[in-house]
Amino acid sequence: MTITDPYAIAAAFQAGTEALMEYLSAHVLTCLVPAFFIAGAIAALLDKETVLKYFGPTAPRWLSYCTAATSGTILAVCSCTILPMFAGIEKRGAGIGPATAFLFSGPAINLMAIILTARVLGLELGVARAVAAAGMAVVIGLVMASIFERSEGCPAGKYGTESNPLLPEDDPEQTECCRPKYLTPLFMAVLVAILLAATSSAFGLLPKTAIIAGLVTAAACIMKRYYLPEEREAFLAETGWLARRIFPLLAAGTFITGIISYYLPMEWIRDLFGSSSLLACFLASAIGSVLYMPTLLEVPIVGTLFGYSTGVTAPGPALALLLAGPSLSLPSMIVIWRVIGAKRASVYISLVVIISTLMGMLYGAIIS
Template structure:
């Protein structure tokens, strides 16, 4: 039993390292690091700030969450930092809620492992829940928000700010090139051996590297790679451990039990999956291989989502 469990974990880890590190994680980490390095904080807070219209704030927070590569624990200091920097409580809670589900790393891995249809549905459901969460938190803390708004306005009087801070066009091009390199291997090579996807990825990486070399200073590149390395060292070890545990669970979990509890798309199966998900913790992206394994054992798409 123990040998089979360990074998299942090692096989899952081997599959993950061989088929997902190069074409999936490397560009995703570079994109996450690029968002931190090249997008000015003033440009973000202009749309998330407490003085901004509520609808603009909610939509901006939901969209920004796509680039906040954090799991349900590491997103807490991110959300808190945004809140104390002047963002509204609604925007902070939207990031807290949406980022673990729809960040670029989680979505990329969800699409690669479970399917892009599930990734799209995940985006839609997370954004709809974000509007609900933002509205509820704004209403619940409306008096505190009015007090904070007065404090922010008083603090900004006589303070020099840069209202024109925005993302430079060559930064946007660089980030778009990384996104293309992230998506191209799975879209250009839908069938065929994996090495063909590696070739597509490598061509994209060369283009990204050449463009960065032509448009960035050495200091900017070091800053970008430093932010990227922060994501790698925080997320990757947890991810590898999580994938191993998923393989162990898949080897031990009886298929009949999964089919009986969460098989199909019934209300009962979805309710049980919701309860299990509410008390479970997953580092970002480890939920995708875990759910994929359960789907292989008979879980329906509704409970999986």
């Protein structure tokens, strides 16, 4: 059966449709919707000075990169779910270095994935993944900053961006909004808790629904009681704008990924991953960067589909897959391209693939 065979085309189209339907059913409500609200809160409500303090181009490097590189430990998100949050802090004035370190670390270092890797694929590979991912986040951020660091004279202006209206905290004449400084971090924490509860497998459906309902009610009460109508409108407008900008690209990219997965010669690929050579690790990084690996599912994908658990895939390519796969996918690359531009996106994607390759080779050399 050839690629142009009508039956193959129909099967590939069906594979793309199934991938899209699976993504929509498994990730939209539990992952993307909470992520869009978090991103809207970052872009519309979070004090710009707070973002600049931890992620700004003039923030102390030890602070910004430590924060960015470790923030992923509490976020059980995939390469697509992290994108709205990345877009939010990037729009709010974060430096390109800390922002891309956060973009990589979010899906690459989440605590549940590291623990599952250690339990299913072995302690050595789990530790190697945690150490390599944290180091990669810092290195990628530093390289991106050295190449593309923003000019100090280009922060967002008083009137924000095309989607971000004037916020009360940016206007010195607006004195009505007098609330405790901890309210916005608390509101953000509640939104993050909703995301964590929705993606957790520690609860049954009924307890999970009750927890999420309680958290949503708490967030709504905080928003209604402590925020001005202008702020609420800005929050919802920013959330909707990010959803309209990002979601269609994710859906299209997921559909295309399903088609590509259908045509991938998996048996041939497994044969290539039998050693930790440069070619094997590079192919693993390149393939991982294109395939969509949902959070936690990268472990069975590497262990079963690519044969690491049965000894078919060597340790080097396995680590390269675990580094590049969760942090990138074809849908996420499309969105990253849109958010930060072709040049920055190309450099970021290249860094992920190249450094994942080198980390895989190094780990393979150490293990062997």
